[in-house]
Amino acid sequence: MFRAIIHMIRHDGDPACMAFDGKVLPDVDTYLEFTDRPDAPIGTRTVDKVKQQPRPRFYATHLGYEAVPKSILEKAKIIYVAGNPKDVIVSTYFFFSSLKPFAFSGTLEDIAMSYINDKAPYTPFHKHVASFWKHRDRDNILFLTYEDTLMNCRATIDHVAKFLGKNLTDEQLDNIVSLCSFDSMRKNKKVNKTTHAQLDHSASPFIRSGTYGNWKKHFTIELNEAVDRWIKKEEHKVASDLEGFRFRCE
Template structure:
């Protein structure tokens, strides 16, 4: 397996594709995930890391709480929407009533087989990869399972080469789009959520078949603002900070364009070049421009 200088001894590469998982999740465990029982009503949130996972967890929890008030749980979003491959921290396989929520960073070919076979609802979030790079760089200083990067220039090159946690952003996004006809998948974007969160919540409710009142939708939006999430212990992962799983808070800015505070002109030009090389035939429209 390829050695990744960025990664601590607590992590390992899997299937020679620069896919990295936390300590305690062995290759055979990943294989076993493909065979877990999937319910037709399950909902999967899929993201490349730092693309809006925590935000969409909050939105999904709020939607289901409004649609199924009898199933409301007084616990954190991390428990409500467990990380499928996070065996050490999350209990994704615990007994829960339907509809169940999961989130994962796994590639298409590593998902449970039932996701495609039963065509369960899949919500996939994209984000400007420049902002993803910056957010993942900062996250590496917070999550105790990652070794802090040596420098931003080093991390920048590793990201472009796909030698970071969860591998290549370009491959991850492309694989899910390519598999769209085999899945019941809704593509959403971080930037569209920033632009008009209410419209995106309405779109998501329609996809999930949840008929909420106007007042309920307003409540979902209000509870899912960055300001309210940052002070909500159920949404801000403060419990992991208290358990020393994180070195610092992970909810930083909740904005688009922070990459401009990190990239040099040369790095921006290099990123654009790599983006054009890898995504030149990309048919899906992004609302951001790689040269912004």
């Protein structure tokens, strides 16, 4: 969702930038933490892909605050998007199930336990969120939540645009709200990754739910109780750094 929103903001809300012309959305999955083989040819490495991007460069990372390179923390504009842990667990399960190279055959409970035991990627989960929340007042950091974005999509898009130095017209905002809606993106090959060979869309579509609270359709009572205990324990651990923040799970 945010890939498409930022793409359209950069193109001043022009609908043409979302038209599928045989090419998918320009690849911003140049994750900073992804490494390359030692023998990777120059020009194909992650660092090369970043350098080759036209300015202003746009790239993604799942890294927590402490792991992000200092130069980026000081010079880049950073948009952090937090999601409630219950929906994140469900999303991770369906994403792993669809990712062919993973050959994942586990259960939702397996994924939940990987978060509870800090074995899932980029855990501990609450510490990760807290690492950016406590720096949310910095001028170059915009802290958002997935849930608030869904509830106040237009206002969030306008907020992101202004953070990126763009003042959009009402028409431009309308275009972005419309073309970045989940119903629109599900049908748009520019963003729905139906052409992505590594994803098995019969297992789960890449653009799957577009709502929050989806966990209620998948959690058992026992799993929900276990996750609630974990959330309570982890929130206590980082209480000072997460002061004033609450996940919206309902």
